[in-house]
Amino acid sequence: MDAACKKVDDEEIIERYLTGRLSLEEAEAFEQHLLECQRCFSELQWRHAAAIELESQTVRPAVSSRPLRRYGWRFATAAAAGMLLLAALFSYVFLFRGVKPDSEAVIDQLASLGQPPLYLPSTIRGAKSQPALELFAKGMREYANQKYQDAVPLLESAARLDPDHLPTAFYLGISYLILDQPDAGIPWLVKVVRADPNPYAEEGHWFLSKAYFKKGNLDEARRELEAVVKLEGSYAPPAQNALERMKALRHVPE
Amino acid sequence: MSDDESSLGERFRPQIVYFALRRLRDRTLAEEVAQETLVAVIRALRENRLRDDSKLPAFVFAVAKNLVHQIYRKRYQEAEALPDLEMDFFKPWISDPEAGLLLEEQRKEVGRALGRLRPIEREILRLSFEEGKTGVDIAQELGMGQAAVRKRKSRALARLRKIYIKMSQKTGL
Numbered sequence: 001m002d003a004a005c006k007k008v009d010d011e012e013i014i015e016r017y018l019t020g021r022l023s024l025e026e027a028e029a030f031e032q033h034l035l036e037c038q039r040c041f042s043e044l045q046w047r048h049a050a051a052i053e054l055e056s057q058t059v060r061p062a063v064s065s066r067p068l069r070r071y072g073w074r075f076a077t078a079a080a081a082g083m084l085l086l087a088a089l090f091s092y093v094f095l096f097r098g099v100k101p102d103s104e105a106v107i108d109q110l111a112s113l114g115q116p117p118l119y120l121p122s123t124i125r126g127a128k129s130q131p132a133l134e135l136f137a138k139g140m141r142e143y144a145n146q147k148y149q150d151a152v153p154l155l156e157s158a159a160r161l162d163p164d165h166l167p168t169a170f171y172l173g174i175s176y177l178i179l180d181q182p183d184a185g186i187p188w189l190v191k192v193v194r195a196d197p198n199p200y201a202e203e204g205h206w207f208l209s210k211a212y213f214k215k216g217n218l219d220e221a222r223r224e225l226e227a228v229v230k231l232e233g234s235y236a237p238p239a240q241n242a243l244e245r246m247k248a249l250r251h252v253p254e
Numbered sequence: 255m256s257d258d259e260s261s262l263g264e265r266f267r268p269q270i271v272y273f274a275l276r277r278l279r280d281r282t283l284a285e286e287v288a289q290e291t292l293v294a295v296i297r298a299l300r301e302n303r304l305r306d307d308s309k310l311p312a313f314v315f316a317v318a319k320n321l322v323h324q325i326y327r328k329r330y331q332e333a334e335a336l337p338d339l340e341m342d343f344f345k346p347w348i349s350d351p352e353a354g355l356l357l358e359e360q361r362k363e364v365g366r367a368l369g370r371l372r373p374i375e376r377e378i379l380r381l382s383f384e385e386g387k388t389g390v391d392i393a394q395e396l397g398m399g400q401a402a403v404r405k406r407k408s409r410a411l412a413r414l415r416k417i418y419i420k421m422s423q424k425t426g427l
Contacts, residue, residue: 012388015383018347018348019347019348019383019386020346020386024340028319031269031315032311034269035269035314035315041272043415044272045360046364048353048360049357049360049361049365050367050379050414051348051383052348052353052357053361053368054368054383055349055384115346118341118344118345118346234350238351
């Protein structure tokens with residue numbers, strides 16, 4: 001292993017590359033190293049595959065990890081045993097009602113936004129002369145800094161001035177979702193998906209499904225997921241997957 | 255195409271496809287970028303424009319990046335916001351469906367290998383790869399010492415690597 005590979009290992013470069021935590025310069029330097037180093041490229045490939053598998057295999061525990069920190073593993077084991085007992089009890093109760101016991105956990109997962117759509121602030125043509133665009137640019141700077149609470153009023157003002165500007169409506173809807181206000185976000189996302197043609201259609205339907213999941217409105221959520229699948233874009237496979245998981249929810253014992 | 259030239263393809267193609275896919279999220283386009291890059295590199299070699307062999311990877315990378323940027327420019331011509339040329343690079347990548355398809359073979363092997371790890375090892379890997387947490391964060395989250403996390407992680411990776419390599423050899427990958 002040469003010095004460059006050691007650096008890759010010591011500084012967790014592969015993990016940071018995969019999760020987007022290297023600067024572009026660092027990432028490109030690493031990519032050039034991969035062209036010279038079969039070992040690191042193979043490491044990257046299987047670790048990436050492992051990350052995908054870990055994600056698909058993991059069902060997030062409903063308990064937070066805090067008790068672990070405070071009471072250590074022994075408590076965790078006891079707590080886990082307790083949870084198992086509770087789970088057994090719940091499944092007993094729920095089986096007779098025809099709903100799978102983990103349905104709420106599944107819906108929670110389906111409602112989870114994952115990483116919010118990324119926005120990198122950039123120069124917007126004509127923003128100086130158009131107040132709506134200038135407000136949009138300001139709002140999106142807050143959004144990019146993950147200050148969604150501050151982004152919302154700016155984007156709201158931008159939307160009042162220019163109600164047809166799709167990016168404003170889209171990111172406003174998303175910001176509300178992140179702030180856990182699906183009712184406020186839904187009208188904006190509906191506006192986005194109704195515009196035709198538009199580049200936000202697929203993401204719009206996808207995040208609308210999340211909003212409906214958050215509200216527990218499964219029929220609407222399914223309709224949005226079906227719309228995503230129909231568009232055959234990059235969200236189609238996860239949408240298909242979510243639909244399959246929904247089917248499993250509607251479990252009615254004979 | 256000479257032997258040297260076709261081995262060039264074997265040596266660089268998978269990496270170029272991977273980099274281009276991360277930026278373009280489109281397998282067909284990524285394969286095209288790889289193809290065109292290799293053609294350009296071979297041409298440069300034939301014309302003797304690349305005297306220093308050690309510069310080859312940097313040259314390959316620059317050609318591929320340039321091709322990706324050409325595609326970006328076309329793609330975002332209509333957009334009102336002038337995009338940062340690398341904005342798609344930072345979109346969530348691990349679970350992108352295109353990446354999943356690209357790494358399908360590896361996933362099968364690794365998936366089985368993961369099943370043989372201890373739950374705590376799997377959790378450390380998940381926090382590290384999926385949530386992008388550093389050793390320090392993981393230690394804090396799990397209430398363990400940093401050294402212990404580091405040790406468990408490297409042991410888990412070593413075990414995974416061993417099982418993965420053994421399994422891939424068996425399946426002839």
